[in-house]
Amino acid sequence: MHDPRVLLDPATDAVRKLARRGYSLDLERVEKLLHGRNSAIQKGDESRAEANRLQKSVKGASPEERPALVEKARELKATVTLAEEEHRTFDEELTEYLLEIPNLPADELPDGATDDDAELVRTWGEVPAVENPVDHVDLGEKLGILDLGRATKLSGPRFAVLKGRGAALERALARYFLDAHTERHGYTEWSVPALVTRPTMTGTGQLPKFEQDLFRTEVADRELFLIPTAEVPLTNLHAKETLALEELPLAYTAQTPCFRSEAGSYGKDTRGLIRVHEFSKVELVRIVDPAQSRAELEVLVGHAEALMQGLGLAYRIVRLAAGDIGFSAEYTYDIEVWLPSQGRYREISSISDFGTFQARRAGIRTKAKDGARGFAATLNGSGLPIGRTLVAILEQGQQPDGSVKIPDALVPYTGWDSLTP
Structure with missing residues (x-):
């Protein structure tokens, strides 16, 4: 699997290299998913830090100030939860796409596909x-x-x-x-x-792309591949x-x-x-x-x-x-x-x-x-x-x-x- 930051680096020349093996890389999709994931992480971290600061402020706040601070902290916690869900969604979609992208062929290899x-x-x-x-x-x-x-x-x-x-x-x-x-x-x-298990097959690249070429077993809800x-x-x-x-x-x-x-x-x-x-x-x-x-x-x-x-x-x-x-x-x-x-x-x-x-x-x-x-x-x-x-x-x-x-x-x-x- 690729580091998405490396794919986006112009020096990697990923689009050209993958085109040599007949694969069309969607860099815009990679960038969008990576940006969405990073933004969600940042929003969650900032809201979490602010919620922690408010919790400390509540202890020293006056009775009049405390309800507003508690409500604000509750809103921030909800923002953190939403940001974590966004992070998971973007991360899962990015990982799913990265797992489908083949390795970059070495420049020393000849052109062609046969x-x-x-x-x-x-x-x-x-x-x-x-x-x-x-x-x-x-x-x-x-x-x-x-x-x-x-x-x-x-x-x-x-x-x-x-x-x-x-x-x-x-x-x-x-x-x-x-x-x-x-x-x-x-x-x-x-x-x-x-x-072996699905993660084991995924580790060496047989899954998810080549699932149709594998013999799969399922016994008592336990999935294994030959x-x-x-x-x-x-x-x-x-x-x-x-x-x-x-x-x-x-x-x-x-x-x-x-x-x-x-x-x-x-x-x-x-x-x-x-x-x-x-x-x-x-x-x-x-x-x-x-x-x-x-x-x-x-x-x-x-x-x-x-x-x-x-x-x-x-x-x-x-x-x-x-x-x-x-x-x-x-x-x-x-x-x-x-x-x-x-x-x-x-x-x-x-x-x-x-x-x-x-x-x-x-x-x-x-x-x-x-x-x-x-x-x-x-x-x-x-x-x-x-x-x-x-x-x-x-x-x-x-x-x-x-x-x-x-x-x-x-x-x-x-x-x-x-x-x-």
Whole structure:
């Protein structure tokens, strides 16, 4: 969430920046609501102070003067009550509007709003030469590790069932990711709930804007939401807390199920594991000094890349266009993995710097040794999603005889180096 005073500051250039991502900022509305709130606060404070002075005067007043003073004090108290109601009204409307305004995109991002507008940063690995490539769905079904038919029977479309070595490979990937992040990259592993409250979802920016994309539950008048990513509970672990600046960065990871309604049609993505309602993912979250957030973003990208390289998967890094980044992000890199069946790179991990945007919403503050206070910066990225990584392993590792080579890094976790029909 934004500080309205910062939005109104011409130096922020908020209107231009938000226009780059297709959002039209109503500065007049912000100014009107902020002025109304501040005026109500001032009127209430002045009336309260005057009422307090009159109360003291009543004690020393003569019997003749006292009734008028008491009446005046009563009027001032009524004015204070009215001012407090006006303050609440303006504050609620201002907060409601500010919660709908996306983060300001960084000027370094390219213009545009589509995948085609992204800027290539680098590529890694040699794209495998696969003759007549088979997609991951056909591969998985022929190998006997993927059963979409039974998944549909259980839950409807856009769900998946993995069995046998498929389920074991899913488990192996999660262990490999978590071991790398905790043992080599310095992350603390957490086990967190998959059901969270509305304020928790609001803190990271999923609410109120994306409520239609979330799975919501209500039992016995208690409302909870299924998380779309572990970013939500991990970041909000420190909601409404003040962190010592010198103790940052904090680096957290968790494997959780993730739930997304994925409304709309995405062509081939509706088939298989690329775009499903429920999937497993290992998430990375960093809470840092805002002055270090961009450098920390590069660190985070490096940690996700290390896993891609460890698995030997050909990929590329792109810098997203200003109009294509997420609601809460100010700067985003995507890692895109090569899929032979599609003959192109597809997103496997999105890694973002949110600046202080999420911390303001969640109330994650900092305090320096000299007493200076502020808000933390937050970052997060997939490190990595289990399903999409499995897709890439199947497609890049497919062999002419129908088998699939398992990356060497996973052999200690699986006990086998290939999948065969």
